[in-house]
Amino acid sequence: MSQMIVSVSPHFKDKTSTQSIMRDVLIALFPALVAAYLIFGWRSLLVTAVCVVSCVGSEWLYEKLMGKPNTISDLSAAVTGVLLAYNLPVGIPLWQAVIGSLVAIIVVKQLFGGLGQNFANPAITARIVMLLAFSGTMTTWVFPDAVSSATTLSILKGEGSGSLPALKDMFLGLRGGSLGETSALALLIGGAYLLIRRVISWHTPVAFVGTVFILTLLLGKQPEYQLMSGGLLLGAFFMATDYSSTPSTNSGRLIFGIGCGLITVLIRVWGNYPEGVSFSILLMNILTPYISKLTRPRPLGGAKI
Amino acid sequence: MAGRKLRGIKVPHKKNTADKGPKRMPVPPMVCVPMSMHIGAPAKPIVKAGDEVKVGQLIAEAGGFVSSPIHSGVSGKVKKVEDILLSSGQKAPAVFIETDGEQAISEDIAPPEVHDFKSFIEAVRQSGVVGLGGAGFPTSVKLNVADTSKIEAIVINGAECEPYITSDTRTMIDEAQSVADGIELLKKYLNAKNIIIGIEKNKPDCIKNFNKMFKGDESVRVAALPSVYPQGAEKVLIYNTTGKIVPEGKLPIDVGVIVINCTTLAAIEKYIRTGLPLYEKCITVDGSAVKNPENIIVPIGTAVKDVFEFCGGFSKEPKKVLYGGPMMGIAVPDLDQPVLKNTNALLAFSEGEAQLPKESPCIKCGRCIASCPLKLSPVDIETAYKLSCPEDLEALKLNLCMECGCCSYVCPANRHLVQTNKLGKAMLRSYQALKKAAKEEEK
Numbered sequence: 001m002s003q004m005i006v007s008v009s010p011h012f013k014d015k016t017s018t019q020s021i022m023r024d025v026l027i028a029l030f031p032a033l034v035a036a037y038l039i040f041g042w043r044s045l046l047v048t049a050v051c052v053v054s055c056v057g058s059e060w061l062y063e064k065l066m067g068k069p070n071t072i073s074d075l076s077a078a079v080t081g082v083l084l085a086y087n088l089p090v091g092i093p094l095w096q097a098v099i100g101s102l103v104a105i106i107v108v109k110q111l112f113g114g115l116g117q118n119f120a121n122p123a124i125t126a127r128i129v130m131l132l133a134f135s136g137t138m139t140t141w142v143f144p145d146a147v148s149s150a151t152t153l154s155i156l157k158g159e160g161s162g163s164l165p166a167l168k169d170m171f172l173g174l175r176g177g178s179l180g181e182t183s184a185l186a187l188l189i190g191g192a193y194l195l196i197r198r199v200i201s202w203h204t205p206v207a208f209v210g211t212v213f214i215l216t217l218l219l220g221k222q223p224e225y226q227l228m229s230g231g232l233l234l235g236a237f238f239m240a241t242d243y244s245s246t247p248s249t250n251s252g253r254l255i256f257g258i259g260c261g262l263i264t265v266l267i268r269v270w271g272n273y274p275e276g277v278s279f280s281i282l283l284m285n286i287l288t289p290y291i292s293k294l295t296r297p298r299p300l301g302g303a304k305i
Numbered sequence: 306m307a308g309r310k311l312r313g314i315k316v317p318h319k320k321n322t323a324d325k326g327p328k329r330m331p332v333p334p335m336v337c338v339p340m341s342m343h344i345g346a347p348a349k350p351i352v353k354a355g356d357e358v359k360v361g362q363l364i365a366e367a368g369g370f371v372s373s374p375i376h377s378g379v380s381g382k383v384k385k386v387e388d389i390l391l392s393s394g395q396k397a398p399a400v401f402i403e404t405d406g407e408q409a410i411s412e413d414i415a416p417p418e419v420h421d422f423k424s425f426i427e428a429v430r431q432s433g434v435v436g437l438g439g440a441g442f443p444t445s446v447k448l449n450v451a452d453t454s455k456i457e458a459i460v461i462n463g464a465e466c467e468p469y470i471t472s473d474t475r476t477m478i479d480e481a482q483s484v485a486d487g488i489e490l491l492k493k494y495l496n497a498k499n500i501i502i503g504i505e506k507n508k509p510d511c512i513k514n515f516n517k518m519f520k521g522d523e524s525v526r527v528a529a530l531p532s533v534y535p536q537g538a539e540k541v542l543i544y545n546t547t548g549k550i551v552p553e554g555k556l557p558i559d560v561g562v563i564v565i566n567c568t569t570l571a572a573i574e575k576y577i578r579t580g581l582p583l584y585e586k587c588i589t590v591d592g593s594a595v596k597n598p599e600n601i602i603v604p605i606g607t608a609v610k611d612v613f614e615f616c617g618g619f620s621k622e623p624k625k626v627l628y629g630g631p632m633m634g635i636a637v638p639d640l641d642q643p644v645l646k647n648t649n650a651l652l653a654f655s656e657g658e659a660q661l662p663k664e665s666p667c668i669k670c671g672r673c674i675a676s677c678p679l680k681l682s683p684v685d686i687e688t689a690y691k692l693s694c695p696e697d698l699e700a701l702k703l704n705l706c707m708e709c710g711c712c713s714y715v716c717p718a719n720r721h722l723v724q725t726n727k728l729g730k731a732m733l734r735s736y737q738a739l740k741k742a743a744k745e746e747e748k
Contacts, residue, residue, distance in 0.1 A: 005625045005659045006638050008724040010710030012316065012468065012631040013661055016717045018668055074665065116668040116718075248671030248684060297680035299702035300311070300540070301552045 018115070022075035024199045028190035029082050029238065035173050035183035039144050040090040044179040050094050052081035054101035062110045076115050080104050083123035086180020086234055087278070088130070090142050096134050100126040116244045120285045124239050124278045131278075141176035145169075151176045152229040153274040156222060170228040181231040191237035200241040203253035204260075208236040211261025219269060232264065235277040245285040252288075252295035259284045311541050311678045313533040314711045316632065318507055319468040319591070327475055327587045327600040330615045332404045336379050336606030338364065339389060341397035342646040343435040344442045345371030350400050356383045359411040361581055364400050367430070373443045373646075374433045377411075378584035378604025379404040392628060392637045399643070402606070416580040422453060425494035425577075432576035433583040433646070438462055438473070438537065438566035439629050441647035444573065447565070450558050453496045457561035458547050461488065461570060463504040463511060464530060464537030467630025469591045470650040475600050476568040476587065477504070477511040480575075484567050485518050487574035488525060495563075500525045501546045502567075507532040534632060535709040539564050541678050553705055568649070583646060590616045592652035594623040603644055610640035612651055624659030627652040632710040665718045673712035673722060679705050683712040683722045690729040695736030698729050706730070 036044035059077040063070050071077075084104055088097060104126035112118045131138045141151055150160025152175055165175050173183025181187075194200045212232060216223040226232070231239075240246060240260050247256050260280040267276025284291075341347040346369035358364060358377040365375040381404040389399045417428040430445035450456060461484070465473040477484060491497045502519075504512050504527060512529050519525040528546045530536050540551050542564060549560045557564055572583050584605055591598040596617035603612055609626060613619060627634035628648050637651075644651070673683035682701060689697035703726060712722040 004623070004636065004638055004640070006636040007625075007661060008721065008727065009634055009636075009708070010632045010713050010723065011625065011627060011634060011636070011654070011658075011661070012710075012714060013719065014314075014715050014717075016672075016715070017662070017719070018665055018717050021668075021670070021717055071665070076668075114666060116666045243668045243670040248669050248674055250671075250675070296682050296685065297674065297677075299553075299681050299705050300544070300679045301550045301555075302702040302705060 018074045018076070021199055022079050024194065024197045025079050025238070026075060026082065028193040028199070029079075029086070029180070031186035031189045032086060032180045032183060032234070033082070035186035036086070036090070036179045039173050039182060040142055040179050044090050047088060047090060047092060047094070047097055047179060048082060048085040050097050051085035051088075051101050052078050054098045055081035055084065055105050058102050058105045059110065062106055068114070071115060074115060077105055080109070080122045082180075083238060084126050087123060087127040087178050087231060089138065089140055090179040091140055092134075092137055096130060096137060099133075100130045103129050118244055119288065120282055121239050121242045121245045124235075124281050124285075127278050128282060143176040144174045148176060151274065152225055153268065156225055156229065157268065157274055159274065164222075164225060167224060167228075170225065175229075177229075178231060178234075181234040184228045184233055187233040187237060191233070194237065194241070200237070201250055201253060203250045204240045204246065204257040205236040207254045207257025208240055208260045208264075209233070211258045212264055215261065215265040216269075219265070221269060226268070230268075230275040231277040235260070235281055239278075240281050240284070245288060247288055247292045247295060249292060249295045249297065252291045255291050255295065256284050256288065259287065311544050312676065312680070313535055313541065313678045314676050314715055316468050316534045316714065318532065320471050320474070320507065321469070321591055321598050322589050322600050323471045323474050323508075325471075325475075325598070325600050326479055327602045329602045330607070330612065332379055332406055332408060332604065333607050333611040335384070335401060335403055335608070336604055337389065337399050337401050337608065337641075337643045338375060338377070338606035339391055339397050339399040339643060339645065340365055340368070340375065341391065341395055342375070342441060342605070343373045344440065345369060345373070345446075347397050348372060348375045350386050350398060352383045352386070352400060354383055354385050357381075358383060358402060359409045361414045361584055362411040363413070367443075371443055371446050373435050373445075374431065374582075375400075376433050376582040376584045377402060378606060380407045380409040381405045392635050392642055400606075414580045417577060419494070419577055422494050425490070428577055429573055431582070432573055434569055434572045434576065435583075435646050436566060437569040437572060437586075437647055437649065439633065439647055439649060441645075444565070444569055447563065448495065450495075450563070455558065455561055456495060456497055456563060458499045458501060458563075459491055459495065459497045460542055460546050460562060460564045461500065461502040461567050462537055462539075462542055462564055463502055463508070463567040464542055465508070466505060466532070466534045466536040466538075467632050467634075467650075469652055470589045470630050472587045472589045472600060472649045473566065473568050474508050474511060476571050477508070477514070480571045481514055481518065483571040483574045483578075485515075486578070487570035488519075490574060490577065491565075491570075492524065498524050502527045503530055503536075503542050503546045504528070505530050505532045505536050534711065535678060535707075538678065538707055538709055540707065553702060586644060586646065586648060588612070588644060588648055589650040590652075591650065592623075592627075592654050593658055594619045594621045594653040594655040596620045605646055606643045608640070609637055609642050609644065609651055612644065613640070613653060619653060621655035623653040624656045625654045627654075632714065633708065662719045664720055667718050667720055670717060672715040672717065673720075676711040676715045678709065678711065679707065681706055683726065686729055687720065687722060687725045690725050690732065693732070695733050698733045699737070703729050703733055
């Protein structure tokens with residue numbers, strides 16, 4: 001009789017895999033890509049393609065050179081590429097997009113040990129690096145209506161001139177901004193998909209968006225516009241929910257979301273930048289290990305030592 | 306009554322054999338009865354090669370206080386007594402019996418004299434019954450409480466939450482009267498005033514039946530529990546039926562609770578009623594490689610291969626065979642291994658299911674934390690183990706882990722979390738032993 005396979009239990013496995021999770025994230029990001037194409041034209045697809053190819057390519061190359069197992073099939077590098085592209089203005093020079101991708105994958109992800117080991121969100125960090133390095137092109141916005149000249153956030157801050165778009169246009173995404181962040185409708189569809197598929201829990205987005213809403217309401221800063229401006233929805237559903245750089249407990253996710261919301265409002269209202277979503281997520285990323293530790297569940301029946 | 310139920314996971318039930326009443330398998334030509342089928346000291350064989358044995362005859366005495374006697378499930382002649390390597394990795398003597406097919410019942414069989422607590426416990430000990438839910442802990446030791454007035458509740462475990470297995474379900478259907486009479490014994494001799502039968506909601510017939518049987522009985526109630534794995538795990542069942550938490554390093558009786566599996570109880574009742582000890586088992590035979598999934602009654606010691614053969618053999622080449630369910634079952638290294646006292650199922654899987662997917666890096670998704678019924682943090686335990694930090698393992702309460710497998714089951718990166726927990730426990734044990742020795746030296 002042939003030898004049997006012997007292994008430690010359990011001998012059953014749920015079908016969910018890293019790859020299936022990342023595939024779900026890509027699916028959830030798709031409506032925003034359609035919106036970007038409709039709002040900003042074909043160049044939005046080009047920028048996204050360049051970011052994805054450079055992210056996946058740099059991951060493959062880095063792992064090849066370092067003699068590490070090839071992990072591009074887990075699709076996480078592709079997700080980073082799409083997210084980075086969504087955080088860029090549609091007119092970004094392509095070589096800058098490539099540099100951003102290299103920063104995201106090589107510096108922020110691989111140098112810290114690859115998937116699951118990075119303490120900061122690669123796409124967010126790369127966006128911030130690009131904002132500081134290429135501040136001109138990173139703040140040159142394209143406006144779909146050809147009339148506006150300032151982003152809603154500058155107007156809300158009282159810095160830009162012009163009038164706010166109609167709320168309906170805000171919801172559909174007909175405003176200036178990064179190519180994947182403008183359509184609230186598309187992002188909400190994607191977010192709902194992630195919630196239904198249980199890829200993310202409601203805690204982070206609800207805490208994040210809720211905190212921004214309540215604070216701007218109290219401060220009289222037009223919360224309905226605040227929610228749909230800048231990168232709040234993209235950040236709350238897709239970036240502040242990144243597994244490795246955010247807490248892994250639900251109570252931790254609530255704290256994380258509230259912290260993100262608080263920092264976002266502080267920057268939007270009093271800071272030097274019109275937008276604070278990416279800074280808020282990066283700052284909270286740094287606190288993640290502490291939040292995770294503080295919110296670790298108490299084992300049932302665990303004695304004190 | 307507990308307010309919030311403990312976490313757990315949804316696993317496919319696969320109770321394919323729930324409607325199949327047990328068939329009795331013809332006696333195999335040879336059985337191999339290991340002396341270590343329970344937790345504790347191995348039993349001591351009292352037969353030698355050449356001895357004639359009959360069904361129900363004592364062939365081994367308990368090897369200590371935490372141990373259990375063993376009886377023959379067949380009639381025939383002892384061929385040899387020699388050490389075998391069990392699936393647990395343990396080496397133990399085993400009595401090989403060549404059967405004669407007569408199945409003559411031993412003349413010694415007679416119902417025991419039971420009139421008080423002490424004689425009841427002695428009868429349970431003589432019955433050879435151990436925890437049949439899978440743990441194999443000698444039941445007489447568990448029931449031998451110092452003060453029966455401390456017992457606030459006895460929970461009858463009919464949750465049977467592992468996929469595939471239906472042998473307890475069949476006990477609750479086919480031997481419902483035996484379970485009910487067993488409950489009366491517990492009332493009488495353990496002075497139990499609060500008995501809870503915990504059954505998962507995916508067994509509605511059993512719930513209905515026991516509700517009917519104990520209608521008007523204030524001291525017995527049926528708790529219909531959600532079909533969530535691991536509902537039948539002792540600590541989970543206690544919490545979900547009584548709201549009590551068993552503290553680390555303590556036993557259920559320390560919080561006034563005893564949990565007893567329904568099949569275990571039926572076996573005790575059967576012994577006290579008829580004098581027939583535990584020598585055969587109803588087991589579920591299922592899995593993707595099995596031709597005709599069945600519940601069958603076999604003498605303890607029957608070779609795994611004989612059982613599968615009786616069920617029509619294999620439909621596909623088996624690559625993995627399990628004692629018990631897929632969540633906590635033990636993989637059997639070869640098909641000559643025998644059916645043990647605490648075997649409740651034999652599952653055979655073909656290539657596709659036998660190989661588990663490859664490990665990939667942890668993505669810190671937190672699914673393991675969310676799935677753990679005891680609220681442990683497997684991801685942090687894994688990190689602490691890899692960094693060789695037994696202090697952290699201690700602080701993370703690794704010793705509470707019951708290896709139910711929820712964390713590994715849900716892990717999208719296919720991390721071997723249960724395996725790591727087992728290794729971590731060994732690391733923690735040696736650390737705690739060193740700590741204790743250092744403390745004593747200080748004194």
